[in-house]
Amino acid sequence: MKILVSNAGSSSLKYQLINMDDGQVIAKGVCGRIGIGGEISHKTFDGRKFESDCDFPTHTEAFQKVVELLISKEYGVIQSMDEISAVGHRVVQGAEYFSESVLITPEVIDVIRKVSDLAPLHNPAHILAIQACEKVLDPSTPQVAVFDTAFHQTMPPKAFLYGVPYEYYEKYNIRKYGFHGTSHRFVSNRLAALLGKDIKDLKIITCHLGNGSSITAIDGGKSVDTTMGFTPLDGLLMGTRSGAVDPSVVTYIMEKENLTPAQMSDLLNKKSGYLGVSGVSSDDRDLKAAAEEGNKRAQITREIQSYQIKKYIGSYAAAMGGVDAIVFTGGIGEHNAELRYNVCSDMEFMGIVIDAAKNEEMNAKEAKVSAENSKVQVWVIPTNEELLIAQDTEKIVNGLNK
Numbered sequence: 001m002k003i004l005v006s007n008a009g010s011s012s013l014k015y016q017l018i019n020m021d022d023g024q025v026i027a028k029g030v031c032g033r034i035g036i037g038g039e040i041s042h043k044t045f046d047g048r049k050f051e052s053d054c055d056f057p058t059h060t061e062a063f064q065k066v067v068e069l070l071i072s073k074e075y076g077v078i079q080s081m082d083e084i085s086a087v088g089h090r091v092v093q094g095a096e097y098f099s100e101s102v103l104i105t106p107e108v109i110d111v112i113r114k115v116s117d118l119a120p121l122h123n124p125a126h127i128l129a130i131q132a133c134e135k136v137l138d139p140s141t142p143q144v145a146v147f148d149t150a151f152h153q154t155m156p157p158k159a160f161l162y163g164v165p166y167e168y169y170e171k172y173n174i175r176k177y178g179f180h181g182t183s184h185r186f187v188s189n190r191l192a193a194l195l196g197k198d199i200k201d202l203k204i205i206t207c208h209l210g211n212g213s214s215i216t217a218i219d220g221g222k223s224v225d226t227t228m229g230f231t232p233l234d235g236l237l238m239g240t241r242s243g244a245v246d247p248s249v250v251t252y253i254m255e256k257e258n259l260t261p262a263q264m265s266d267l268l269n270k271k272s273g274y275l276g277v278s279g280v281s282s283d284d285r286d287l288k289a290a291a292e293e294g295n296k297r298a299q300i301t302r303e304i305q306s307y308q309i310k311k312y313i314g315s316y317a318a319a320m321g322g323v324d325a326i327v328f329t330g331g332i333g334e335h336n337a338e339l340r341y342n343v344c345s346d347m348e349f350m351g352i353v354i355d356a357a358k359n360e361e362m363n364a365k366e367a368k369v370s371a372e373n374s375k376v377q378v379w380v381i382p383t384n385e386e387l388l389i390a391q392d393t394e395k396i397v398n399g400l401n402k
Contacts, residue, residue: 003088004016004018005087006087006090013066035057037056039054040069112126113127184214201220203220205325215227217316219320236309239274241268326377335363
């Protein structure tokens, strides 16, 4: 079975074609600048590459180009699109309607559209990608929606409700939703497999750290709390996102700078975080270089980064009544050995002892990096959200064929 995984943004379309017999990615790429010109980068498993500027007025034209490349003689990996058994779509926001991945139907599309105001940059793009697939593929090809928010639907009300009048939860669905659900689910399940244990017997804290970052408390395989909230803006300091701030800071800045809600949202989402505090960059690698060169604000930003992660790990261990393992994943979590060391240092009182040498040596690899005498295991596990989307899609399609 070959499954196409689609991850559509407002002006982009990332894709992977995965052979489910062995999990190999046989082709992948990204269409960018959709609606404002267009470009595509395509790569096959055997190293063939295609890059070009294109005319992509909408996601439909972008998807048509993907199809063209997948079956082309020079850059293709399949004879025809009939070889694709199904398409799995990453969908950011499913609100309280979806607690698991589902087969896409007109009714499912209606709900994705209904909750678009909770993810205005993403959900409409997901619908466009689904519709583009319908136009280009055989109508009988199943499509599956895998929601970022679904994994966190197991959070109890004490974790997901905010301290605002309850009527706003009832009227406007204002609550914590959490995101990066596919990543947190993938690495927690992978950890259980590596330990040879039933995930129901484990208390795990997963740290997905990248340009967008979130930490999740997973008790018995279920998300019981997570740092991102109503939107991905909440929680940790991130590349350009502020993370959690006193709400009065928001209204105070708006009054002082005479900002509209849209302008304030732009400030918090695109001009804050590592970029806003350091004044250097939103990229963790640039931040590290600047800090090493003596830039004080870059140094402070890195201190905030590791301090906040450490603080959430402590609070989530308390919330679960203990922790068996901590997992670092995502671009920063997998590659920044210094950050992992700083987070885990001085945590012996919690039973966390990191092996400094192993942490450096096994950087960006799937490995345990805690010391042998550490009561809490610390792991680096590269995430693979696309594979999880494909696995969910395969499971649903196989269920249809029974």
